[in-house]
Amino acid sequence: MPEQLAWSQACENNKGPILEVLRRWLPATGDVLEIGAGTGQHAIFFAQQLPGIRWQPTDRPGTLDTVAARVRLAGLANLAPPEPLDLHRWSREALGPVDAVFSANTAHIVDWAGVQALFAGVAGVLRPGGVFLLYGPFAYGGQHTAPSNARFHQTLRAQDPASGIRDVDDLRRLGEARGLILAEDVAMPANNRTLVWQLGQSRAGDTAARSTRLSR
Ligand SMILES: C[S@@+](CC[C@H](N)C(=O)[O-])C[C@H]1O[C@@H](n2cnc3c(N)ncnc32)[C@H](O)[C@@H]1O
Structure with missing residues (x-):
């Protein structure tokens, strides 16, 4: 891989744990759309493994030059x-x-209108029963899950007041x-989570039943 291509150590650290969640939720064959692909490391690895x-x-x-170059170099038939x-x-x-739709580390980067647009777009693009896997740091009931996430949130807000770690309670309502x-809500290394959303009938009974499956 040419050295000039942007590279993320975090992607290398989290791609294995994310893959385990993808293996459990993705069909054996199908189409996945990735939002905010960044360096393209996730795209290459997941296409290779799946x-x-x-x-x-x-x-x-x-912002596509790096991911486009990585996709070309990888030469994978199942990677567009x-x-x-x-x-x-x-x-x-x-x-x-x-x-399925996959997105990593985007919900805390875009503004709240962007998060709303993300959920609206995902709901519009998924086939019935399709899944949306959203990876990143999240808060619960207004509380960060670790001091490092609280500091990260403050850093994000200092750079862009519209950004910041999102609360799963707000996302659940949006979804x-x-x-x-x-x-499903899966613990990931470094105080991150993978949130798995499924497109289906939104009924109060369903929500209560599924909430018992959360692994947090
Ligand atoms: C922190 S990076 C994460 C990149 C990669 N998914 C990862 O986990 O390393 C945030 C990504 O969100 C993308 N992004 C920011 N605003 C966006 C928008 N309005 N629409 C789509 N992607 C956006 C950025 O270009 C960047 O690739």
Whole structure:
């Protein structure tokens, strides 16, 4: 891999644990759309490890050079060249329908309108029963899960007051309004989580039943 390509140690650290969650939730064959692919390391690794999955990385227009170069070098039949997708201006129909959407470390970067647009876009692009896997740091009931996450939140807010670690309670309401039910909440290394949302019928009884499955 040429050295000039941007590279993330965090991706190397978290890709194995995320893969275990993907293996449990993805169908053997199907389409996955990735939002905010960044360096493309996740896209390459997951496409290599999940050969039945067609992986479509995306990121904001103008930020695709690194992921495009990595995709070219990888030469994987099931990994598509990256498409531009700004989640504030998501043309859902152009990229779907898909069996799953994956996004890592984006919900705390974009503003709240962006998070709302993310959930709306995901609900629009998923096939019925499809899943949305959202990785990153999250808070619960207004509380951070670790002092390092509290510090990270303050750093994000200092850089951009509209950014910051999101509360799972807020995301759960957002999801349920779009028919996305939080089906699993998996602890990840370094105080991160993978939240697994499933598109289905949003009924109060379903929500109560599924909440007992949360692993936190
Ligand atoms: C912290 S990086 C995470 C990158 C990668 N997913 C990872 O885990 O290393 C945040 C990503 O969100 C993308 N992003 C920021 N604003 C976005 C937007 N409005 N629409 C789509 N992607 C966005 C950035 O370009 C960047 O790739």
